[in-house]
Amino acid sequence: MLSKRRAIALDKSSVKKKLSLPCSCAKNCQKQFSVQEILYWRQRIHCIPAGEERIKKLAEMIQLCAITIRKYERDSLYRINQKLCCRHFFTETVLGISIPTLTRAKRAIQENRHDLNVRTPRVGTNGVRGRVCEGFIAAYMNAACDRDPTGNIFRMPAGLTKLDLHSLYQTIHKDGIGKSKFYNILDSKYRNLVFCKNQRFTKCTDCHNFRCLIEKEQDTQIKSDYIAMRNLHLKEQQMEREAYYVRRGQAEMRPKEILSLIIDGMDQNKTDLPHYCKWSNPSGAGQQKLRTHITGSIVHGRGKYFFIDHGQIPHDTNLSLSCLMKILSNESHNGILPPTLYVQLDNTARENKNKYFLGMMAYLVKHDFVKEVYMSFLLVGHTHEDVDQCFSKISQKLKEKDALTMPNLEALIFNSQTPQPHVSKVNTVWNISGWLEPFINQVHNITFPKMYRVQKDGTGHVYVQYKKLSTEEQWHPTSDERQLEIFKLDDVGCQMTPPGIPNQVHPYMAEEDIQTLMRSLDKDFKLAQFTDECTNWWKEFLASEILGSNEETWPTLNRTTEVDPMSTLSEKELDLIEKYKEKRSQFKEVFTKQGTDRRKYKKNDMVVVKISKTEVNIGEVRSVNGEDLELNIFKRNKGCFTSTDHIVSVRLSSCFATGFQLTNSKNIPSKIKERIAQENLKLV
Structure with missing residues (x-):
């Protein structure tokens, strides 16, 4: 809320009163300016709260307008919109401030400038x-x-x-x-x-x-x-990329209707343990490292997830789908997900773009865990997105801090992100591909499209559609193309889905690799960086946890429920949307109130028609057919114009925009002759 002083300064009536008073100088400054000009300059000052920012803005305006800048010069002049005015008028009328305020602003200029007589150059904006x-x-x-x-x-x-x-x-x-x-x-x-x-x-x-x-x-x-x-x-x-941003924004604005996430894996060689920040490997350290891998995900508008494994399970579609199911279970409300799921993936066929990932999305739709799923992929080579920025933040943190153990790495990941993410180890991965294999069909050319849509029709049959690019309008397959049937069908045409839950993938690491790692760590234990706590963690990890011991249960989900569209918007917002839709459906004719309408010639009117760039004819209107006129051409004969009975069809756009009648002497009116002459045309 504006203060009383600022409200008076921006009041139109007070400005009028100021301009009605004569200026103290002999220049009659008040006669050069209008109320709108004064209000424009006052708004630039009085809309800024009092303080350093306002003084700084005032100093910029003084530098812009002052012809010379001296702290106490009473006879100084100011140029506003190419008009000169005195200091008194500039201060009290144009800016609506006091002389002491002007002096403080000039003092600020003097403290920050070496040469007071040099004006600050104006920055060109083009x-x-x-x-x-x-x-x-x-x-x-x-x-x-x-x-x-x-x-x-x-x-x-x-x-x-x-x-x-x-x-x-x-x-x-x-x-x-x-x-x-x-x-x-x-x-x-x-x-x-x-x-x-x-x-x-x-x-x-x-x-x-x-x-x-x-x-x-x-x-x-x-x-x-x-x-x-x-x-x-x-x-x-x-x-x-813009289409991905739109889907991401939709999920953030409508969290009860849409769940959107992106999932990807981090480069494996950056997080090997033990990690030393100052050098790749200090003198005396072992050469063998524990290869760790991070799978990251951003659930837009909700949070971030990072899953860490150490190579005990294959990095394939089972790992991606297991992480995805854990995320969906955690983001569900009492096991219930929003009806629409957007999944943004990398183009890797081994992990994401394959029939197993597509089949799992169809399984979620078939059992009503979600109503529809959209799988989208950016173009190959242009997939660096927000989740990769999260990985880059982890890499930057690794350059600043050691990560000698798995808890150190988890803490480093946790502190590298804002807001703080969910960080956990991968204890269990389910064999989802083997579980789905007997019930899904082979999908050919699956890497070609950039978007898939999985939905269910009114009979409960799940169907899959695709687009080459997500920005295209046409979904495939069309009625004349081969259908994309993800699930196998039984004898009566029903889709078959896998029963129960998938089995777990058994972790595996070669015994030779474990022994090599243990011998290498014996050298690391002697370094100054390793505390007794770090040494004890490694010994316990190598003895029991390296192949995993904490098994997890299969994530449980419940049937999704219908939600009202725009359920997150207020009644006022819904009313605005309805008004906008109504306005979009309205039609308003665009027209001018010009009396002449070239589309409405009357029968028997005479018309000037252009037959070439330099020549015109005249003719009598016989009929009007849409954009065409049927004319009876007239020619000059013995000092007057008579009919030739030659009927032609011409376009309205080639006719002069007004009709006329011949004079009593069967000649063209003088005004029409003048117009033909002005256009440098010849009547033939």
Whole structure:
């Protein structure tokens, strides 16, 4: 709420009163300015709370407007909108502040500047086109770039240069700013944008091939075709990433209706134990490490999960599905999940993109644990997303701190994330692939699509559909394509699903590898970093826990329930949505109140029709058929215009927009003649 003083300063009537009073100087400053101009300048000051921020803003305005800046100069002048005014008018009328406040602002300027007579240069903004350019760059950064774990550094797709980015900008904004100004904006306002020659993460084959073709090609036309194809590929990956952000946002806004998650695995060689932060391996340490692997997941709007194993189970689809089932069980409310499930996965066929993962999603839908499941995948080589940023934060933490034991690693992961995640060891993995194998069909070309949808029809039959890209509209298979039947059918056409629960995968590590690790750790135990607590943990772990001992139960889920759409929105928000839908369904005619309507010529009206760029004819309207006119052409004969009985059909767009009648002497009215002459046309 504004204070009384600030409210008076922003009151229109008080400004009018100020402008009605004569200025103390001889310049009559008050006559040069309007009320709106004064209010604009006052709002820039009085909408900021009193304090350092307001003084700083006031100092900027003084530097912008003052011709000279001296602390106590009474005769100083100020330039506002190219108009000069005195100090008294500038202070009390334009800004609505007191002289002491102005003096404090000038003192702040003097304390921060060496040369008081040099005005601070104005920063160029390039106007509206510059702001549009900045919006384009910011939008492209958010949609197409890979972010560092800090979120401050954006890395462009490999091989994309500043010139390429400017070309993309020019294709959208043809009247945009030039290349030099574009580069200036990049260098001054987007210093955190990095252009990479090589891809830091998984390489995209298409990007690499396009880059090689563009660099080697000499023909400019062929090279431009390659660039256009590369830009189309980048546009596709940008749209796929934006579609993922939309699904993520939906889940965050409607948690009772949608559950969205992304799951992926971290690089294995970064978290090997024991881990030393200052060096890869100190002198005297053993060479053999315990290979650990982290499976991470972000449940959007809910939390993060990290599961740690040490190579005792295979890293395949059973591990991914077991982690997923634990997450779903933990995120359920009394065993009940939201009806819609979004799962964002990596393109790895061994772990995610296979018939077993698809079959498990169909199993969840078949038994009504969820109503529908959407499995989506980003383009290969462009899959660095939010979960990978979480892994990068763990890597950064490992550079700062030792992780000598499994509890050390768990604590390090726990403290590396905000908000703090769920961290646990993988004690049990279920053989879900073997459980599903007898009941699901082989799926051909399963790696081709980027999105799958699993739903159930009115008869309880589960069906699977797919799209090549998630941004396409058409779902496949269509009625004339081969159907995608995930479950096998019995003799009467019912889908068969596996009974009971899957068996557990038995952990395994070669005895030779365990012995090698024990001999290597004997050297580590002698280092100064190892305390008695760390040594005792390793001995106990190698003796009993390395192959796992704490078995877990199969996650239990209950049938999902229907929820009202938009159940998380208030009544006011629902009312606004209904009004918006109603407004969208309305139609309003766009028109002007111009008296002449070229579509409504009357029968027997005379019309001027253009037959070429320089020639016109006149004719009498016989009939109007939609956008066509049927005319009887008239010609000049012995000083007057008479009918030729030659009937032609012409378009309305080629006729002058008003009809007329011949004069009593059968000639064209003078106004029509003047218009024909003004258009530099010839009557034939």
